[in-house]
Structure formats: structure tokens, C-alpha cells
Amino acid sequence: MTGHRPPGLRWSDLGHAAFSGPLRELAHACDEAFRGMAARWSADAEDHAAVVAAADLAPIGYLRSFPHLATFATALDPEGDNLSAFAADPSDARTGAVRLTGLAATTGVLTPAACYHVYIQHRGEEFTGPRYITTQNTCFRRESHYQPLRRQHSFRMREIVCLGTREEVTAFLDENRRLTTRLLTALGLPDDWVAATDPFFDPAHHPGYLAQKLQPTKHEARYGDLAVASVNLHEDHFGSAYHMRRDGRAVSSGCIAFGIERWLFALVDRWGTEHTGWPDPRDALAEVLA
């Protein structure tokens, strides 16, 4: 974006964005287009909480793999005079930093990726055919710096997930990649896909990072240097961790993820801050599916 923020964007330097007016409508239109893609798969919609139990992330080792990204749902310890001590001087007026006193046991993590809830929701299930599920959530990732619509602490993510055989999952990912490419083109955006890796902690020693370099399973659609969507083949990583089975084997899974704010960035950067010049993603998807 060439230095101009679109009307309707309220930005917090803490890394959070709020929308109103036409920009909010564009965000909803993007999500409707992605849901239209999910409808192609007759995907079941699920709504999940903003917080995921740390214990539920343990089977996939999320906190070992991405401790630098995690944001925790914490609360003060109500015991003794802890609350009184906190209330007497709760925050630094200059920096805005809260002066936490004793914390209660922390058991919750603010949602790091929308699709994690899906695997947890379907833990232990036995499948007789492919399952397609879509969900949207506000996700949280701690970063060293934030930029509006590009890199945020909290952001909206729409995902479409397939749980099935490896062949079903790869067909699902291939088709969604094809549809996304055509959607980008219909919106006048570039359709550059690149192999990518997840931002693992201590990547040189992380099996997941090494595997992604040696056998790319994540591909991102980029607007410049910005990933706006990713297709991810998880193999049986989640199926094994959460005991989801099909014909006696752990299911494979894959997802396509769309970062809503980043689509707003790309569209506003491409078409300008004046909303009358913005294309409608729903019309673009209809064109793609026609």
C-alpha cells in the first residue's frame, strides 16, 4: 500500500485492525467468496472458540515448535492479596504495559490457526469417506513488528479442510489451488505460487522444517512478498496425533488458508483506497465457477 490507509481501517500499533464501512464490506465479501469455494466441496461449517486448550495442542507439539508465536490466555491468581496488589497499580501509564502480579495456571492459547480446532473437534473419529470442513477464526501470532493488513498480531483466517485418503486430500488441494489462481486472476492480482516453510522455532533442528525443505508440502500464493493464501498437505500428521482413522489407518489431511486482511491489502494496493474502484470477490468467484 503506497502510504495511504483505506477509509474504514482503524489500526492499533499492538497489531490489531478494526474495519468499518466499505472496507468491512470488502472483508466480508472476501470471506463469502472463500465460503463459496468451500461450498464446492459441500463443506460443513464450524465455529470455534477464540481459545484452544494448551493440552489439546500437546499431541502436535505446537508449543515446542512455535513458542515464539504463541499468545496465552492468562489471568491473575485470585488467591491471597494478589488481586489487591495488582489493582493498586495495574499498568504503566507511559508504556501501557500491564504490571502483572501472580498469574493463575495458564491453560489456554489464543487460536494460532483456525484449522487446529477442526482436528481437535474430530479427535478419535472413524471416517468412512472424505470430510470437508470450513471454519473462520481470529488467529493470534506474536511477531517482532506489525504492519496494518500485512503482519498483524490478530488476524482473520478462513480455512477449508479435507480429512481423507492421501489421494482425496491431494486432489482437494490441487483443485483449490487451481480455483484460487483463477480467483486471483479475476481480481486482477498476480498468481505467483511458491514453496514455503512454516516459521518453526530453531528451524535447523526441527524435523518439520527439514521435512518441508526436503519435501515441500506448503505452497503460498503471494502478492509481492506477502502470502495471501496457502495450500498445506499435512500427510497423516494430524490424523495420527488426534487418532482420526479411515479404513484402519490414520487419515491424511490438508487445508487451504486465506488471510482476510492480506487480501484486503492486495486489493487496496492494486485498486486504490477509493472503494468504488474495488472489484467484488463474490462476482470474481462466480466468474471462476461459471
Add this chain to the structure above:
Amino acid sequence: MPSDPDELHSWVLRKARDLPPEGLTDDLPLLAGRHLTSLHIPELILLLERLRRRPIDVEQLCAGDFRDLATIRARFLHAEPGELA
């Protein structure tokens, strides 16, 4: 040659799962076929470093470097030092 390809073959044979009826061949896709998984990779790197007596810079690893036994040997055990990843 400071390496032992048979030790590599033996290691993969011990670790690989769901091998096809024809067994572990030089062109069997190890990662794409899910015979080896991500959890095997750090140990495989350590094995290769021991066999070739030189470290592997993991940042230089590329897609396909561990595709199959033949590729692993060519990339990490038979190449000259300057050619290695």
C-alpha cells in the same frame, strides 16, 4: 571414499515403514512415499554426517535431496566436497 552406502541402506531398511513387495530399492521414493517421515530426518542427517565425515548445512538442503537412496548417495556420499549441499 569415506562412506559406507550399505550402512545407509541398512539404516533406511530398519526405519522405513510400509515397504512395497519389491522391498527397498534405490529409486523408492522415501519421503513422498511416506516410508520415512519428518521424525527420521534429523537422525538421517547425523548418519550422513558421520559417513561422509563432514557436516551438512541444513539451510542448503533442497527439495528432492532425500528423494531416494540413489539421490542421497549421489548428493551426500559420492559427491566432491565442493558439490555437496
